[in-house]
Amino acid sequence: MIDDLQSLMHGFAVALSLQNLGLMLLGITLGVIIGVLPGLGGANGVAILLPLTFSMAQTPGGQTSAIILLSCIYWGALFGGAITSILFNIPGEPWSVATTFDGYPLAQKGRAGHALTAAFTSSFVGAFVAVLLITFLAPVIANFALEFGPPEFFGVYLLTFCAFVGMSKEPPFKTIAAMMTGFALAAVGTDPVTGTLRLTFGSVRLLNGFDFLIAVIGLFGIGEILLTLEEGLAFKGASAKLNLKAVIETWRELPRYWLTSVRSSVVGCFMGIVPGGATPASFMSYGVARRFSKDGDKFGSGQLEGVVAPETAAHAAGTSALLPMLTLGVPGSPTAAVLLGGLLIWGLQPGPLLFVEQKDFVWGLIASMYLGNIAGLVVVLTCVPLFAAILRIPFSVIAPIIVVVCAIGAYTVHNAIFDVWMMVVFGVLGYVFKKLSYPLAPLVLAIVLGDSAEASFRQAMLISAGDMRVFFSNGLVGTLTGLALFLLFWPAISLAWAKIRRKPARR
Amino acid sequence: MSEGNGRPAFSVRAAELVVAALFIVLGGIVIFDSIRLGASWGADGPQPGYFPFYLGVIICVSSAITFGQALVMRKEKNGSFVDVEALRAVLSVLIPAAIYVALIGWIGIYVASALFVAAFMRWLGKYAWWKVAAVSIGNSVVFFLIFERWFLVPLPKGPLENLLGIA
Numbered sequence: 213m214i215d216d217l218q219s220l221m222h223g224f225a226v227a228l229s230l231q232n233l234g235l236m237l238l239g240i241t242l243g244v245i246i247g248v249l250p251g252l253g254g255a256n257g258v259a260i261l262l263p264l265t266f267s268m269a270q271t272p273g274g275q276t277s278a279i280i281l282l283s284c285i286y287w288g289a290l291f292g293g294a295i296t297s298i299l300f301n302i303p304g305e306p307w308s309v310a311t312t313f314d315g316y317p318l319a320q321k322g323r324a325g326h327a328l329t330a331a332f333t334s335s336f337v338g339a340f341v342a343v344l345l346i347t348f349l350a351p352v353i354a355n356f357a358l359e360f361g362p363p364e365f366f367g368v369y370l371l372t373f374c375a376f377v378g379m380s381k382e383p384p385f386k387t388i389a390a391m392m393t394g395f396a397l398a399a400v401g402t403d404p405v406t407g408t409l410r411l412t413f414g415s416v417r418l419l420n421g422f423d424f425l426i427a428v429i430g431l432f433g434i435g436e437i438l439l440t441l442e443e444g445l446a447f448k449g450a451s452a453k454l455n456l457k458a459v460i461e462t463w464r465e466l467p468r469y470w471l472t473s474v475r476s477s478v479v480g481c482f483m484g485i486v487p488g489g490a491t492p493a494s495f496m497s498y499g500v501a502r503r504f505s506k507d508g509d510k511f512g513s514g515q516l517e518g519v520v521a522p523e524t525a526a527h528a529a530g531t532s533a534l535l536p537m538l539t540l541g542v543p544g545s546p547t548a549a550v551l552l553g554g555l556l557i558w559g560l561q562p563g564p565l566l567f568v569e570q571k572d573f574v575w576g577l578i579a580s581m582y583l584g585n586i587a588g589l590v591v592v593l594t595c596v597p598l599f600a601a602i603l604r605i606p607f608s609v610i611a612p613i614i615v616v617v618c619a620i621g622a623y624t625v626h627n628a629i630f631d632v633w634m635m636v637v638f639g640v641l642g643y644v645f646k647k648l649s650y651p652l653a654p655l656v657l658a659i660v661l662g663d664s665a666e667a668s669f670r671q672a673m674l675i676s677a678g679d680m681r682v683f684f685s686n687g688l689v690g691t692l693t694g695l696a697l698f699l700l701f702w703p704a705i706s707l708a709w710a711k712i713r714r715k716p717a718r719r
Numbered sequence: 720m721s722e723g724n725g726r727p728a729f730s731v732r733a734a735e736l737v738v739a740a741l742f743i744v745l746g747g748i749v750i751f752d753s754i755r756l757g758a759s760w761g762a763d764g765p766q767p768g769y770f771p772f773y774l775g776v777i778i779c780v781s782s783a784i785t786f787g788q789a790l791v792m793r794k795e796k797n798g799s800f801v802d803v804e805a806l807r808a809v810l811s812v813l814i815p816a817a818i819y820v821a822l823i824g825w826i827g828i829y830v831a832s833a834l835f836v837a838a839f840m841r842w843l844g845k846y847a848w849w850k851v852a853a854v855s856i857g858n859s860v861v862f863f864l865i866f867e868r869w870f871l872v873p874l875p876k877g878p879l880e881n882l883l884g885i886a
Contacts, residue, residue: 263872264870264872267870267871383785383788385781385782385784385785385788386781386785388777388781389739389742389778389781389782389785392746392774392777392778392781393742393745393778395771395774396745396746396749396771396774396775396778399749399770399771399774403767405767406766406767408756408767410752410753410756410767410768410771411748411749411752411771413752434816437812438809438812438813441808441809441811441812442801442805442808442809606844608839608840608843608844608846609836609839609840609844609846609854611812611839612835612836612838612839612840613836613858615812615816615819615835616832616835616836616858616862619819619820619823619828619832620828620862620866620874623823623828623874623875624866624872624874627873629820629823629824629875632820632823633820636813636816636817636820639813639816640813643809644734644738645738647734647800647801648731648734648735648738648800650738666770669770670764670765670769670770673764673765673769674764674765678760678765
């Protein structure tokens with residue numbers, strides 16, 4: 213514990229350098245813009261900017277600066293989603309959908325400033341709780357995970373992916389199909405163990421497989437633009453004035469909802485660590501708050517509490533998604549997956565050893581989470597009108613520019629025009645998948661984790677000489693596998709349970 | 720989404736069936752290639768096709784179930800996947816975007832981007848020509864400065880950049 217605090221203090225020393233503070237502000241600002249624009253979000257925003265950090269990461273200490281820049285873009289995007297939800301009733305990010313329920317009615321009543329302040333402040337609170345959790349829990353988990361062998365790691369991967377099946381709103385068989393497609397895409401190219409070429413069918417282009425960055429830019433970027441276009445967006449928004457009086461009034465009112473904040477933080481942290489993600493966390497937290505609040509029946513008509521709950525949970529989930537990413541190498545959200553991909557490209561191996569071998573990096577990142585969220589709160593509170601102005605740019609101007617940004621982002625990953633074509637293909641896929649409710653997050657996570665999951669599976673199989681019982685060979689791996697199977701069959705279990713309960717009632 | 724009053728271009732059921740069928744084809748390809756590489760247990764452990772083989776099987780099985788569910792889908796659930804008008808809007812971006820990507824390799828990303836933004840603004844936004852020119856050219860110049868000058872990331876360039884001597 214004392215050691216950890218010392219490491220954290222050292223981390224602050226790293227993060228507080230002038231260059232890193234500058235990158236923090238730049239990242240937050242870019243992130244908010246990305247969060248506000250339709251078609252650009254946390255995941256693809258970070259993916260597009262990732263290639264720009266390749267050269268930065270090669271300088272000494274540059275890896276820390278690079279992760280600070282990218283993670284601050286993520287925090288910024290989390291903040292930015294709320295602005296469009298409240299002012300325009302358009303969620304800039306999926307996790308801010310629940311914020312529109314009470315945020316937009318508040319704005320229509322002329323209390324936009326109050327809603328925005330409540331959203332930003334509770335985002336900050338949620339993130340802060342999650343960072344505290346990371347600070348104290350991450351070293352413990354990393355230490356524990358040092359003992360993990362291949363079967364345990366495969367157990368963790370299995371749990372991650374089964375959690376998607378058990379917890380997502382999408383139909384379970386579609387979730388499985390999307391996820392396995394991600395694994396299949398990851399398998400394309402050279403087999404990491406034997407070096408055999410797989411699924412390339414003689415094509416030179418496919419030698420290196422599909423890059424998840426291209427998939428993310430296409431699926432989330434181009435796909436989102438196509439969806440937005442179809443809905444025929446016309447931005448009509450409340451005015452974005454945020455004066456000091458509204459801020460202070462809201463801050464006076466907020467402590468009343470402390471219990472909602474606590475509950476939402478818990479829901480958010482939990483959903484972020486098991487890869488439920490920020491979006492279900494925000495909905496769940498909104499639902500919980502409505503049920504427990506004494507003003508529950510007024511939810512939806514413009515209650516501050518209805519803004520506090522989803523925003524706290526979304527930020528707590530988005531932030532705590534980095535906990536399994538850092539300690540186990542298993543990201544809890546698509547954006548965390550992109551950050552993990554970045555770490556791999558910079559030559560860092562995420563997982564328990566990171567805490568031993570790259571102390572500066574890990575603690576610099578954790579310290580930057582504290583500072584980044586404080587900086588974020590200040591930036592969004594002061595610059596709301598500026599960001600809202602971006603949304604007044606007509607869609608026919610901003611849409612082609614976003615497509616251009618995505619194309620440049622896809623090209624810079626490998627300097628290949630073929631990748632830009634792949635981006636367009638993934639864009640169409642993203643559009644169709646979204647409309648047929650095939651989930652995108654497990655697909656992306658599977659592309660990122662495919663090789664590691666396969667490697668740990670094959671190593672475990674080698675150890676046991678092909679005996680599947682290795683996944684139940686000791687208490688730890690048995691619990692992981694058992695829990696994973698429980699989550700995998702959860703949709704079937706809950707369906708059966710509902711049928712059993714309904715039958716006697718009908719008689 | 721598109722449950723408007725417009726004429727549907729495809730029904731949800733048709734879209735579900737096509738996508739599930741494509742998944743089954745994909746799963747089939749994966750299985751086929753895995754068997755070619757050997758999907759069983761070799762002398763030195765699992766063969767390269769061991770893991771992908773099961774991926775292919777799971778894709779096929781789960782998509783076959785989705786396919787079946789779509790076949791027996793109740794009528795009231797089988798709405799419009801996309802309206803004709805919405806489809807037109809989507810294609811009005813997708814087709815120019817495809818042309819844009821084709822142009823990148825030929826005339827460079829900066830000129831292609833300027834043309835793409837200009838076409839979009841003129842046809843969909845109906846802006847005056849001077850606004851179209853200002854935004855589209857300005858946008859490419861800004862990107863040129865950011866990538867070529869500040870971040871030193873070279874992007875594809877074409878005849879115009881050669882002519883100007885900045886390639």
